[in-house]
Amino acid sequence: MDTATATTGPTATTGPTAARRTAAHAAAAWGIAFSLVHVYWLLGGRTGLPEGRSIWGNTPLLVIDVLAIPGCAVAAALALALVRPWGARVPRRLLTVGLRGTAVLLLAHSTPSVPDWLALAAGSRTADDLDAMARFATFLYEPFFLAGGVLFTLAALAHRTRR
Numbered sequence: 001m002d003t004a005t006a007t008t009g010p011t012a013t014t015g016p017t018a019a020r021r022t023a024a025h026a027a028a029a030w031g032i033a034f035s036l037v038h039v040y041w042l043l044g045g046r047t048g049l050p051e052g053r054s055i056w057g058n059t060p061l062l063v064i065d066v067l068a069i070p071g072c073a074v075a076a077a078l079a080l081a082l083v084r085p086w087g088a089r090v091p092r093r094l095l096t097v098g099l100r101g102t103a104v105l106l107l108a109h110s111t112p113s114v115p116d117w118l119a120l121a122a123g124s125r126t127a128d129d130l131d132a133m134a135r136f137a138t139f140l141y142e143p144f145f146l147a148g149g150v151l152f153t154l155a156a157l158a159h160r161t162r163r
Helices: 018-042 059-081 085-089 092-122 132-160
Strands: 006-008 011-013
Touching: 018 059, 018 132, 059 085, 059 092, 059 132, 092 132
Parallel strands: none
Antiparallel strands: none
8 A cells, every 4th residue: 555654763654645656656667668668679579679670680789688677677666665565675775776876877878869969959960960870869769768867866856855
């Protein structure tokens, strides 16, 4: 039950607020969705990849894909730990470090695309100036990382204000 009251030491805390639940569920949904995308690619799916690319035809992408599946699942579990009763058993420091680390990793991953986004927004570049892989990263892949970074940042901030 999301709104259970728990007593720890001399103070009592109530269940998660609506904002905290929303941030946690959105971050968890991102983690689950991205994990499923990686499972799809691992099983041979090509939708969402640049034309002519597959995970199995590129060893570094295959390794990244195999690591991303459990990584995204763990990230989703961290977010859900904020709002599920079993999350009270997760050490607070581990949860804090995990949420913040996930947010930083995702935001840092999307950072290299910022110059392309700015150039496109300013009109000094067009989509035609980008090769297939750059278009994939700039318009699909990196915005998804940015969204995940924002969602995990919101979840981490909501977790921080829970005290």
